[in-house]
Amino acid sequence: MSEESDFDRDFAFQVLKKLCRIGSRVVASEGEAKSAKLIAKYFKEFKLSGIEISKYPFRFYDGQEGTIALPYTRKLSGVPCWMSASTPDHGIDAETLYIGTHHNLSKYTKEDIEDKIVFVLLGQQYMPDVLEAWDKLFSMNPAGVVLLDRERDEAPRAYNYQKLDDTFSKAPSMTVSAKLAGSLHHLMFGSKMRITVRGQAKDGTLHNVLGRIQGRLDKTVIICAHHDTVPFTMGATDNAAGVAIVVELARLLSDQNLKFTYQFITFGGEELEMKGSQRFLEDYNLGNVVLCMNFDSIGALPGEVLALTAGPDEMIEWVTGLAQTNKYPTRCRRVATSGGDNIPFTVRGIPTIHFASMGTTTEKVAHTAKDTIYNLSPRALFEVGNFAERVLESLETSESIPFKVEVPEDLRDAAKKRIDLI
Structure with a gap:
């Protein structure tokens, strides 16, 4: 990785626009299936290994x-x-x-x-x-x-x-x-x-899209976002933007000599109690996972880049230190209940960082027909993606993992209560 950011916001924005052109991507609908195929196509283009579209029966409306x-x-x-x-x-x-x-x-x-x-x-x-x-x-x-x-x-x-x-x-x-x-x-x-x-209840299929870049160590970092939407929206900020950042990070890392293994995932069903990530966790061995980085609700600037972190104190200090040196206003908060697909990982004791952007637009348009590319700043893709790139660079260049791979009990309990509530 270079010291200058290689994050290509123009490419990421093109990915976002292609997802938005599909329209509503309600879990198990035809739109969600199309988005899964599009993401898998990008993973193949970048020559990721272990590319898979996991499928689960799901009844949708x-x-x-x-x-x-x-x-x-x-x-x-x-x-x-x-x-x-x-x-x-x-x-x-x-x-x-x-x-x-x-x-x-x-x-x-x-x-x-x-x-x-x-x-x-x-x-x-x-x-x-x-x-x-x-x-x-x-x-x-x-x-x-x-x-x-x-x-x-x-x-x-x-x-x-x-x-x-x-x-x-x-x-x-x-x-x-x-x-x-x-x-x-x-x-x-x-x-x-x-x-x-x-409206009509229908039987369909929930999709999770997986792709992997093998590193030198048997230690895995999960980079994820959800590709589904609620009905009647193209879901630009929630969450085509998050998927676009995941796809661009996959492109960025695909030709690197990496220490860690990176598992890229886009989930279906986040908008319905995080069903996709929970199904993934039922099937996947987390023994070698050291960190989960989730991207959701991105695109509203001016505002702040948020790194909502659930992990041990030294991890909070590490992310906070990176945030304080970032040129764009960036804030780290210790929290386990914000975000979406990061929360089931927190429950299972995997440290997580949920990346988002906080501004005047996201809260007003999320989950509505107003969540279009016209309410989204392409600059936000770069600011969030650039900060995520800095986190990965710090992780790759550290002599050892800069935190214990654990989640304090209070954060795990809070995350579990959040899942039980929904």
């Missing part, structure tokens, strides 16, 4: 439409919830009821809810009290449920959550941006309204 009819023939578009029941093609008409947050549900009886289109403010999606509230709400036989997403200005988040499969399948349900829903607020209190939700 093909959401097609979520709309609310407004006066004067206007329609407000939403996103069907994962495994939502469908309405007839022409929709359903019912009286509306607004209940505010899920905390207010205790004020209502089944008689209040039954056969009505219920509007609820959507808060923390995965908290136990929220899940209990949804189970209770859907058991009261509403005609439909509209979740108002308070955290997105225009495009609502997709609500993907397998633990709610049986719940959402009981009634048509979708998310709608709370800001856009302001145009129908006066219609939520006993008016008649029509909603249309269409």
Whole structure:
């Protein structure tokens, strides 16, 4: 590796654009299969060894439409919830009821809810009290449920959550941006309204893509990202950008004389409880893995490059030292519950670094139709990729691994609780 960065942001951006052109890459869908083939093609081009597309049967939801009819023939578009029941093609008409947050549900009886289109403010999606509230709400036989997403200005988040499969399948349900829903607020209190939700559960295949560069030592560094998306988005920042960095790092390292062995992986199913990485860990022997580097939610600058690190104190100090000497604002934090596919590795005692970029855009567009290449800075690919390259260079040139290959119990416990929650 040279002292000057060889990270090719233009090539990485071309990879990102090709992934985005595929469109939505929902796990086990045709789009996800296409992205897996594209990534494997790059690995073959770089002459990686052990190239494999691992396949696992998986049931997914093909959401097609979520709309609310407004006066004067206007329609407000939403996103069907994962495994939502469908309405007839022409929709359903019912009286509306607004209940505010899920905390207010205790004020209502089944008689209040039954056969009505219920509007609820959507808060923390995965908290136990929220899940209990949804189970209770859907058991009261509403005609439909509209979740108002308070955290997105225009495009609502997709609500993907397998633990709610049986719940959402009981009634048509979708998310709608709370800001856009302001145009129908006066219609939520006993008016008649029509909603249309269409989608279908299908059997498909989850894909993990693997490729390896053999080093001189029998010590492995995993470099990974997820290639799947939530529905109704091209997923530029989440996570075509992360995949593009992984592919570029594979290109960059492919002709090097390396000390460590590098296992490159892109996972399917991160957006559904990290299913791809968890399946990989069930099949893979981690005995010689010393570090996992994961890339997810990248593209929003100006802001900061984040290195969210779960490992022993000396590892935190090592990454922090590299961050402090980086030209672009870069911050290391000790945390085990941020990111995605890095978390199952933390649970198994593998030190992890989750690379991301924090800016004003990522939080607003992630998991929405607004997550396009137009909200992404190509510069962010370089800044994150360049810092990752510096981490790898430091690892390669150190006389020994600069940290113990272990994860403190408090971080492992936090990561396990995070996985148990989702």
